[in-house]
Amino acid sequence: xxxxxxxxxxxxxxxxxxxxxxxxxxxxxxxxxxxxxxxxxxxxxxxxxxxxxxxxxxxxxxxxxxxxxxxxxxxxxxxxxxxxxxxxxxxxxxxxxxxxxxxxxxxxxxxxxxxxxxxxxxxxxxxxxxxxxxxxxxxxxxxxxxxxxxxxxxxxxxxxxxxxxxxxxxxxxxxxxxxxxxxxxxxxxx
Numbered sequence: 226x227x228x229x230x231x232x233x234x235x236x237x238x239x240x241x242x243x244x245x246x247x248x249x250x251x252x253x254x255x256x257x258x259x260x261x262x263x264x265x266x267x268x269x270x271x272x273x274x275x276x277x278x279x280x281x282x283x284x285x286x287x288x289x290x291x292x293x294x295x296x297x298x299x300x301x302x303x304x305x306x307x308x309x310x311x312x313x314x315x316x317x318x319x320x321x322x323x324x325x326x327x328x329x330x331x332x333x334x335x336x337x338x339x340x341x342x343x344x345x346x347x348x349x350x351x352x353x354x355x356x357x358x359x360x361x362x363x364x365x366x367x368x369x370x371x372x373x374x375x376x377x378x379x380x381x382x383x384x385x386x387x388x389x390x391x392x393x394x395x396x397x398x399x400x401x402x403x404x405x406x407x408x409x410x411x412x413x414x415x
Contacts, residue, residue: 230278233269237330237359241309241412249300256294258383265289305415312409316399319409320365329362331380332408333396338382341389344368345375346396351403362409365398378405 244250259265268285270292275281287293312322312329323329335358337348345368364379377395386392396402 230269230273233273233278233281234357234359235278236408237332237410238309238311241306241410244412245306245308247295248297249305251296251299252301255296255299259289262385267291306412307415308413310411310413312411314401314406314409316401316406319362319406322409322411323362323365326411328381328411330359330410330412331362331405332356332359333405334358334403335360338394341394343390344395345377346394347375347402353401353404353407356404356408362405363393366395368395 259267266282266284266286266289268287268290269278269281270290273281312319319329334352334355336355337351338346338358360383361381362378363381366377366379368375368377376398378398379393379395381393382389384392396405401407
């Protein structure tokens, strides 16, 4: 069963496989992400799974969809995905992989994320198994306050620079908060 929702979501490993299959990826300048910005209306991709992803939008513009916009002449030179790897469900391993590989794709429960504004996010309620949002883990650190220290992951979201901390958020590190360590992957480049 295909579990990819195209521009409307899906599993990162399927995105890696897609990029590998088409032979490359365009730069953000050549093909900017626009889903949800009110300026473009892409259609559901072939193989879109209604059961898993819900009903696609009633209106879409085929010329703004990947099938019509994909142009191999605009692929980033020298950037090809050869495979992908799953990272162990262990935050210390994630930290080491982040240092050695670079940014990691993570999937977690973002059901309360729309309420985030700033600081180290530590929601009282979230699931480690109902994973519903893929983001990019880009760093880690520790927020020091007068009375405590909070270790955190630095994460880039796809909701634009006007959300969170200029498009990023920090989530508590070391507790598998909201399932942040459950589905961690990285592309392997040629």
